[in-house]
Amino acid sequence: MKKYSTSPKGRLVKEGLTISLCLKRLIFVCVLAVGIWGSIWPGNAATDQAQIVFIPIKGTIEPGMSGFVERSLDKAFRMGAKKVVLEIDTPGGLIDSAQKIKSLVFASKVPTAAFVSGEAKSAGVLVALAAEEIYMSPAASIGAAEPTPNTEKVRASWRSDLESAAEARGRRADIVAAMVDRNMVIENVKKKGEILSLSAKKAVELGIADQTVRNRNGLLTELAQKDGVYYQAVDITPGWGETLAWWIINPFVAPLLLLIGFAGLMAEAFTPGWGVGGTIGLVALGIYFGGHMMAGVTGWLAIFVFILGVVAILLEIIVIPGFGAAGIIGLALVVWGIFLASTSPLQAFISLTVATVGSIVLIYIMIKVLGHRGMFTKLILGTKLDSASGYNSPKKGMEKYLDLTGVALTPLRPAGSAELAGDRVDVVSDGRFIPQGSWVKVILVEGARIVVKPVQSTKNEEV
Template identity: 25%
Template sequence: MTMRRHWLCVLALLLAVALQPTAGGAVQAAVPPVFLVRIQGGIGPATAAEVKRSLQRAAQEHAQLVVLEMDTPGGLDNAMRDIVQDILASPVPVAGYVAPSGARAASAGTYLLYACHVAAMAPATNLGAATPVEIGMPGTGGGRAPAAPPTGAASAPAEHDDTMAAKRVNDASAYLRSLAQLRGRNAAWAEQAVRESVSLAANEALARKVIDLVATDTADLLRQLDGRELTPGSPGAVAVKLATAGATVVRIEAEWRARLLGVISDPGLALILMMIGIYGLLFEFMNPGFIAPGVIGGVALLLALWALQMMPINYAGVGLILLGLAFFAAEAFVPSYGALGLGGVTAFAFGALLLIDSDVPGFGIPLSLIAVLTLISAAFVIGVARMAVKARARPARAGLQRMVGATAEVLEFGGGEGWALVDGERWRITATQPLRPGQQVRVSRAEGLTLQVGPVPPGSSSTEASPA
């Protein structure tokens, strides 16, 4: 009995040793993952939607941390505030990480970095320049330091512009300062970044307590965050102790819909889609029945309008573009020999320049694209004007007079008269010369319902004088 117990103990010990790696692997697999979301380029509605979706997925899959890896020149205020609100309400802690080396978190990116539970930067990166820029109508200060207003009656508009600029700066300053106070970071520098557009390099930002740490890469970031306690912003949340040293990193790729919307919301592409839409519909109206140009034009125009309603558009620019396209259509239907077309080209060019404020990072329209589209429109106008000139040069004909010069085929002839086929119709003809069936003749005069014809001169094409 004692020997049997001894062997049973030995077997139990061996079984425990054999199962130890499996148990360890189960513990390792139970460590919640870390989600990595990339923010690159201008921050717009598509970016905000993608970040929101990623944070929701992280909460559903019980991730322990979401890392927002940023390289952005800034973007739209509404999109930035949507992302900040999602970060503050996220049940999963969020770490903002400016990477890789050479990246930046300028303008709107600075607000996102301040909103995150952890702010980190890679070496040779920078943040700052958070002064708000005016979007929409040009010449309203653009968020820059207001200049001294002129004296006299003209000072009222300038004072209004300065007041609006000051309101934007004060609002942005208070917003960024509140985020700094929430996360325990340098609020004084936050206000300076808004009012003076200053920037900081990674090491300087760490020394001035603008960020929490500097990490060479994502692995180094997770190693430094291991064991740190963070409190999410959701109601009733408790502090979460991170275990990121050996955690699985799940890179969240943008879904096809977000990528498509991100591409469509590019201002340059929106302008191209608008032109395709207008020209497609115009071609369909001029040539009913083709169908394809109308379908393509309608879809392109709707996509362009969707993209524009998501951008900080200048309504004066939109009005000028639509006026220019209307002039193009008028030139096609009511030829003015280039007058309407020239006005349309001018209106379109100025409208494209004013459509998007080029000071908004990542949302300007390249001048080269505007030049190309303007030249295409000018070529269209020149083509329509040339066709109008040619039509004007042709003699106007109506009724039987349009038959003069037409080519006919003799069906039967005798005694100076007979019948011929003109445009698929039988006509009575007379001629001073003998004709034979099948011979090509040309109409020289129309008298009542009788056509006077003559042989087609040798070397002349029978199709040249077909009625228009």
């Protein structure tokens, strides 16, 4: 049987051993915790932390988007981002807008990557090729970049843009050229007459894309391992004003706004004073031009030219009789203003065609339903030259009036009307001015043309 000392010295030794053992265990636990924490915490000394900015390239590529990309790249640089990712899902858009985005990406002070989450078609191909790295989701596609209009000149220029971007980033220029040119043939890749479009897997095989990643999280993991940093994602999204502007300049919305604007002003021509139609028309035109200005497509010049054209047309309708130089100049200025405001000449032509055809249909309906009212009476002669008013159209057998005497119903300068044998007939004088109410005699009949000369009275005494 063991015996333990109960002396003060024995108790001190035992307590010292216990405290020492506890301290060793505490130190071991702390070291273990620090090791585990350091292995799972990405912001440790062995790994840096940085921001990665995502810029969405979604929907139609147009001038508003190029302006948004420019502002986003500048913001990414100012916030000290380590990388910018263009998140692409677009069916294409305007070539000149894609070219501007390409130039912006090439000039970016922040390293760039493209992530094709859906599709990169047409103009979207150039945007993707501009980035230094290209990643695609497994279900994504890239290609089908045939231009519209597909003329030889446009096609050659567009093809050279894609080839130069691919070569600058070390990618196969022949593959991207096949996305534009139907006549190209690439063995085991593309036949003649086809436009090349690649799946994500095929794009990686042919060197157009670098790698496929499942989603954004997969992309962040891949970039973190590749760059040796822990990325904190930051999204830059368009503001409500930019979103509204993009909606207004949509190729389907813009023509409708222009049609509503024209139709509203046309409707105002059938009503006295100023009403709802004119107000709606002005609001629609204001939205049309304002949206294009907000999107960076146009400036004040387009609005000034358009307003000047409308003023010229109103002057022609209200002040100046007939339709002459003011009306022609006004129409030309209106057309010019639309071309200045539109995203492209083709879009301007489409918008004007829709607005013009729609306005013609509206005018026809309003004439049938409302008749001639308001300012519209300035454009159309309302007086009817019918038989009830004493007007008769020329008929065959006008020779019966030869040598007859009658009275000039209107001044003959030299054309006018005269009463012959009780009929109101269109006549011309023999070159002289004949006042209204003068006696005249028919001296020549040629078909429907009746020539008269002045006489003193029914006795046929010449003046």
